[in-house]
Each structure stands twice: as structure tokens, then as C-alpha cells.
Amino acid sequence: MEAMRQLQAKRVVIKVGTSTLVYPDGAINLRAIDQLAFVISAMRHHGREVVLVSSGAIGVGLNYIGLKQRPKAIPEQQAIAAIGQSELISIYKERFAVYEQKIGQLLLTRDIFVYPKSHQNVMNTFEALLAQNIVPIVNENDTVAVDELDHETKFGDNDQLSAVVATNIDADLLIMLSDIDGFYDGNPNGDTGATLLSHVAKVNQATYTLAGGTGSRFGTGGMVTKLKAAERMIKADSQMVLANGADPTIIFQILAGEPVGTLFG
Ligand SMILES: Nc1ncnc2c1ncn2[C@@H]1O[C@H](COP(=O)(O)OP(=O)(O)O)[C@@H](O)[C@H]1O
Numbered sequence: 001m002e003a004m005r006q007l008q009a010k011r012v013v014i015k016v017g018t019s020t021l022v023y024p025d026g027a028i029n030l031r032a033i034d035q036l037a038f039v040i041s042a043m044r045h046h047g048r049e050v051v052l053v054s055s056g057a058i059g060v061g062l063n064y065i066g067l068k069q070r071p072k073a074i075p076e077q078q079a080i081a082a083i084g085q086s087e088l089i090s091i092y093k094e095r096f097a098v099y100e101q102k103i104g105q106l107l108l109t110r111d112i113f114v115y116p117k118s119h120q121n122v123m124n125t126f127e128a129l130l131a132q133n134i135v136p137i138v139n140e141n142d143t144v145a146v147d148e149l150d151h152e153t154k155f156g157d158n159d160q161l162s163a164v165v166a167t168n169i170d171a172d173l174l175i176m177l178s179d180i181d182g183f184y185d186g187n188p189n190g191d192t193g194a195t196l197l198s199h200v201a202k203v204n205q206a207t208y209t210l211a212g213g214t215g216s217r218f219g220t221g222g223m224v225t226k227l228k229a230a231e232r233m234i235k236a237d238s239q240m241v242l243a244n245g246a247d248p249t250i251i252f253q254i255l256a257g258e259p260v261g262t263l264f265g
């Protein structure tokens with residue numbers, strides 16, 4: 001049996017991918033959202049500070065307007081994100097309210113981490129929300145994010161956004177929930193012999209060669225962006241656990257130090 005893990009987890013960032021929030025047929029996974037609200041509210045009551053980075057604007061938006069596929073054109077994608085984000089946050093608000101937990105919404109672009117005053121204001125907002133026991137829920141501001149000339153505002157994926165947020169607010173731990181049990185030594189979506197790695201101490205070029213692309217129709221990052229997030233966390237002397245979000249109460253097991261998923265760092 002594998003040893004229990006020793007994790008620092010006073011300040012925790014949780015990232016949930018579209019695959020955790022939206023079923024493969026496009027329907028919204030309300031059970032997962034409800035469990036997230038339950039787990040995060042319980043964590044708050046145990047004195048932990050929690051930030052949720054949630055994807056799902058596009059996935060929820062597609063469901064809301066009855067589309068099965070993400071359109072190719074950027075303006076349409078941005079319109080769907082606008083529709084989906086407001087729906088997503090109202091679902092979160094309703095589910096967190098069941099546990100008497102208040103939330104706040106932060107829609108971020110990459111440039112706020114470049115401009116010192118913007119950066120300071122965002123950090124102040126995080127600190128003020130956490131001090132008032134409010135759970136910040138973060139997503140990329142998809143409707144304004146672009147990459148043009150010297151105006152680059154796009155993260156493009158929430159895996160890296162979650163690690164940037166986590167390192168900027170000095171979080172001890174990033175918990176990344178996806179549709180897979182952890183990091184394998186090959187893409188399990190095709191390589192049936194791939195085995196789960198319980199601990200990855202360092203992320204280097206050899207680690208990247210084991211990573212493949214996204215598994216779901218709605219997700220964007222795939223494993224490469226998760227490894228980039230892990231690399232960023234390790235460089236900041238923090239840790240990341242990648243685990244399956246099919247049942248978000250797995251977060252309790254992670255916090256208890258049980259060897260589930262993959263620990264990076
Ligand atoms: N080495 C690997 N280990 C685990 N999963 C991998 C690996 N390489 C590629 N993948 C794929 O990455 C997917 C998770 O990324 P993604 O679809 O972007 O999820 P999310 O929506 O949670 O961000 C998995 O379902 C799997 O198909």
C-alpha cells in the first residue's frame with residue numbers, strides 16, 4: 001500500500017475542467033456542481049481558504065442555446081461564452097447558497113498579471129474576498145481575451161490560468177480535477193497499456209513526451225497544459241494534485257493525504 005501524503009493545504013486553488021461540469025452528451029452535470037459546492041463549503045468551515053477556477057462557460061452556453069458542437073468562428077464562441085458564463089455562475093450561486101456559502105466572480109485576462117496596478121487590484125480583490133469568507137470563482141474573460149500585436153490578453157486555457165492564480169496568491173496546493181484518474185505514462189485515450197503515475201517530483205522534457213491532447217469535445221487544454229501548470233507550481237515550491245473530478249468529494253481524500261491521482265512536486 002502506498003504511503004499517505006503530507007500536503008500543505010491552508011490556501012487551496014481548485015480547478016475544474018469542462019469535462020467535470022458537462023456530460024459527454026452536452027448536458028450540465030448538476031450533481032458535480034452541487035458536490036463541489038458542498039466540498040468547498042465544508043473546506044471553508046475547516047478554516048481553509050479556497051479559490052475555484054472553473055471552466056464551462058462555453059460548454060454550458062452550448063447547452064443553454066441547444067447547440068451540440070462548438071462553432072469555429074471566434075465571435076460565435078465568445079457570444080456563447082458570454083451566455084454560458086452567466087448561466088454557470090447563477091448555477092454556482094444557487095448551489096453554494098444551499099450550504100450558506102457566498103461566492104464572487106472574477107473574470108481575468110492575462111494582461112492583468114503584466115500591469116502592476118491591475119495586478120495589485122486583482123490581488124487585493126482575492127485577499128478581500130478570502131478575508132470575508134467568500135469563495136472567488138474565476139474564469140478567463142473569454143469575450144475580451146485576444147492575442148493581437150502587443151496587446152496579448154489571452155490565457156487560452158484554464159489549467160495555466162489556475163496555476164498563475166495559485167502562485168500569485170501564494171496558494172499551497174492546486175487541485176486539478178479532470179476526466180482522468182491522473183497522469184499516465186502514455187495517453188490512456190488510445191494507449192491501453194498506460195499506467196497511472198502516483199508521484200511526479202519534477203516536470204521536464206521527458207514528462208512532456210508522455211502527454212497527449214484533450215479527451216473531450218468541449219475541453220481545450222489536454223495534458224500538456226496540465227503539465228505546464230504543474231511545472232509552474234513546482235517552481236513556486238508548491239504542489240499540485242491531478243485527480244478525477246467524476247466525484248468531486250475525492251477532494252476530501254486528497255486533503256486527508258490519501259494517495260489518489262497524481263501528486264506533482
Ligand atoms: N499522459 C496522459 N495522462 C492522462 N491523460 C492524458 C495523457 N495524455 C493525454 N491525456 C488526455 O487528457 C485528457 C484531459 O484533458 P482535457 O480533455 O483538456 O480535460 P479538462 O476538460 O478536464 O481540462 C484526458 O481525458 C486524456 O484523454
Ligand SMILES: N[C@@H](CCC(=O)OP(=O)(O)O)C(=O)O
Nearest residue numbers: 018056057058157158220221
Ligand atoms: N474559458 C473556457 C475554458 C477553457 C478551458 O481551459 O477549458 P478546460 O480544458 O475544460 O479546462 C470556458 O469557460 O469555456
